[in-house]
Amino acid sequence: MRQMIIRRLLQTIPLLFFVSIVCFAMIKLAPGDPVLSFVTPNMHADDIERIRHNLGLDRPAYIQYLLWLKQLLQGDLGYSLVNHQPVLGQIIDRLPATAGLMGSAILIAVLLAIPLGLIAGANRNRWIDKIINLIAYIGISVPLFWLAILLIYIFAIKLSLLPSMGMRTIGEESIGDVLRHGILPCSVLAFGFLAGYVRYIRSSTIGQLKEDYVQIQYAFGSNKWTILFRHVIKHVLLPIITLLGMSMGDLVAGAIVTETVFSWPGIGSLGMTAVRGMDYPIIMGITLFSSLLLILGNLAADILYAIVDPRMKVKG
């Protein structure tokens, strides 16, 4: 077990290294000269050359990469080309909004997906399974931005029940206000996650119901619901850990569209603003940050899975 964890950790290091090379290459390939953002109209050509030299842009690419990597390891992701604030600081400022939104969406999705998946799996091919399955199919096929627009139309415009934009009403500081703003974006994201989780839990329930322990419980006279919600659920919960780990990678990328539609002030909308303004350091910072989350999420999923399920010990 310890060996497996060490091996997975060791695999992660070169992966992070190569991901950083790819990210660096993308900044370098980006059109536009980064020096230009420091240039003012009355600057002399010598001044521009000096800025280029100070930024290290006149050195060979691999030296530039190593310098960039060194800064990166010290937590320095550079400065925004637009407002000249540190990139890392801006990401950290926006993190709570995104983490709160995505965290609650994932939590709601899991809590709903467990009973739905179990019920669908246990009633395979009956009407209730077909309905749950249809919902899941729609969930993986619906463009979430469209769902968001429809919900805004119904709940914010027609019924005037909920706010459709931002995270706070100006001048109001209550948690209740933030929660009210979060209902629509959170429902949209939760629906997206729910579909994937339900399909996963449904198929693992179907698999579990063929196991011996289920037959034994039946033989002991337990009823279907007891078996389902007391025994099968334990085995079905295991793969969910993996799913949650994999959801980490979607944390930022998955939030881009939804945060943009609802003007939610998270990392996703920060990224969108950066893309519109060609603010490469911010874009790269967010890309690196979400790659890190994705890699660590997968790592955490593997390790947790190995801890919870000892059968996985040998497999790496």
Place this chain on the structure above:
Amino acid sequence: MNQTKWNHLKQELFSSKPGIAALCLLIVLMLGAIFAFLSPYDPNLMNAGKPFSTPDGSHWFGTDDYGRDYFARALYGGRVSLLVGFASMVMATAIGVAVGVISGYFGGWIDSLLMRALDVISSIPSFLVLLLLSVFLKPSVGNIIVIIALLMWMNVARIVRAETMSIKEREYVLYARASGQGAGGMILLHIIPGLIPVIIVGATNNIASAIMMESSLSFLGFGVQPPNATWGSMLNSAQGYIAQAPYLALFPGLLILLTVLSFNVLGDILRVGLEPKLDRR
């Protein structure tokens, strides 16, 4: 691929009502996209009707803010969306199959190298890269197809690699090798035909995700540029008129949903049909 598998597949597809429905729907959508020119309205003609007329007999989906016929725009938009979906799928599948077969067939360091590269690419969230590249490059239809394909081939490569490794140990392949067949011939004549089932399944799922990616990209304003429309960019402009003309947002989204849903349903049916080991769902 052998005859029994095809028959099994046909049976699986035509015995499932959702499968038939999905197939019919896709055929209708494709015919609509192909024969879009039969529509009496030019999709970019302004004031074809009064701006924001609600759907009626002459404008089935109503008209948009410029008075353009929305049904014609939806047909032409579908043409671009479906084209991007198919073209990216073909390209992604070709790359995936090439990488997967080479990796699985030769094994050794080639395999390790390709698989590590695949791990690296899969570790960078693809939608971010998609956004980034579409900002760098001019967002033409061709560029979008290439970018989406470059971000989508990894799943096919993984499945194809696994399948290649199992096929190359089968007896008929071993016989062929023993009879002196070279690597190229082996791959083309003996490995690839055996891979067709997994390729079809991977390709079907890829169309669904390509269409979804293109829609999201165009919705954010980085996809196909105006005046040409895709379903995603139609939603982008509809968003601004949601209070006065909600039907402008309804139709394109519904079309995306139905298209992606149909491909997902077909993909699942094909998967079950082509791999009888799998549980019937």
